[in-house]
Amino acid sequence: MTADRAHLAPPEVACRSVAKTFFGAGGPIEAVDPTSLTFRAGETTALVGPSGCGKSTLLRLIAGLEVPTSGEVLADGLPSKEIRRRAGLAIGFQDSSLLPWRTVRGNIALALKLARMPEDPPAVDRLIALVGLSGFEDRRPAELSGGMRQRAAIARCLVTRPGLLLLDEPFGAVDELTRRRLAEDLPRLWEANGTTTIFVTHSVTEAILIADRVIVLSPRPAKVLAEIDVTLDRPRSGKMTGTEPFRDLIVEVSAALVDGEAQGGVPIAAQ
Numbered sequence: 001m002t003a004d005r006a007h008l009a010p011p012e013v014a015c016r017s018v019a020k021t022f023f024g025a026g027g028p029i030e031a032v033d034p035t036s037l038t039f040r041a042g043e044t045t046a047l048v049g050p051s052g053c054g055k056s057t058l059l060r061l062i063a064g065l066e067v068p069t070s071g072e073v074l075a076d077g078l079p080s081k082e083i084r085r086r087a088g089l090a091i092g093f094q095d096s097s098l099l100p101w102r103t104v105r106g107n108i109a110l111a112l113k114l115a116r117m118p119e120d121p122p123a124v125d126r127l128i129a130l131v132g133l134s135g136f137e138d139r140r141p142a143e144l145s146g147g148m149r150q151r152a153a154i155a156r157c158l159v160t161r162p163g164l165l166l167l168d169e170p171f172g173a174v175d176e177l178t179r180r181r182l183a184e185d186l187p188r189l190w191e192a193n194g195t196t197t198i199f200v201t202h203s204v205t206e207a208i209l210i211a212d213r214v215i216v217l218s219p220r221p222a223k224v225l226a227e228i229d230v231t232l233d234r235p236r237s238g239k240m241t242g243t244e245p246f247r248d249l250i251v252e253v254s255a256a257l258v259d260g261e262a263q264g265g266v267p268i269a270a271q
């Protein structure tokens, strides 16, 4: 891995008949049905679906953190384990933990060091400002709220300008106003980098505000119910949520979710 790897093209990621069954004491749990999906290079895709349907498992399979029971995940036609080496992979999960003894600035800067990239204090500070943590650069995680920690974790993901960015409910612990601001601002950043981004969210509005494409998954085991292109102009802002095209998309995504619910499972709110 070299300092210039962020200039490599973002990968196209393909799931080919990927399935995952967990084998536990209580018997097998099918989390992901054989699923074939292509995530186009440089695009942002939202995964939505009922709670427990297998969204995080699918993301972990793409990250190479879980081994599929069958099928394969390819990045630019190569096994997914190559993703990290070739394009740079950043993963932000709900439980992404910051190192408690490092400051906000120290945690973000460490990501550059681990990726063997040169130090870049101005870039670190720009990201800190973007996620609304200016003034908290020298605080340690224990001195921050849960939402602030989450914002620091997002900045840590972005600082290496990864080719592939995987985010699991990245704004889950953030208040509504900050959440809306992040949903508006962060895509501009990863779009500028030309990153292939895949994120899980429970919010239909957030999915449409951020993504180029929304993939609706069924109740467990996850299978693809709908792939909906979001062709709204960019940059997008919260003001768009009241427009007719935006509302039409909410109806379309929600209808696919309701169809899925008819097959069983826990509904998610069409926020």
Ligand SMILES: Nc1ncnc2c1ncn2[C@@H]1O[C@H](COP(=O)(O)OP(=O)(O)OP(=O)(O)O)[C@@H](O)[C@H]1O
Residues within 6 Å of the ligand: 022, 023, 024, 029, 030, 031, 049, 050, 051, 052, 053, 054, 055, 056, 057, 058, 220
């Ligand atoms: N390591 C594991 N071992 C056993 N079962 C697991 C494991 N990881 C996930 N599961 C099961 O797989 C199913 C899908 O879980 P997953 O976390 O992928 O769902 P999700 O859609 O992300 O849920 P949520 O929206 O509530 O976060 C669940 O029934 C869960 O209990």
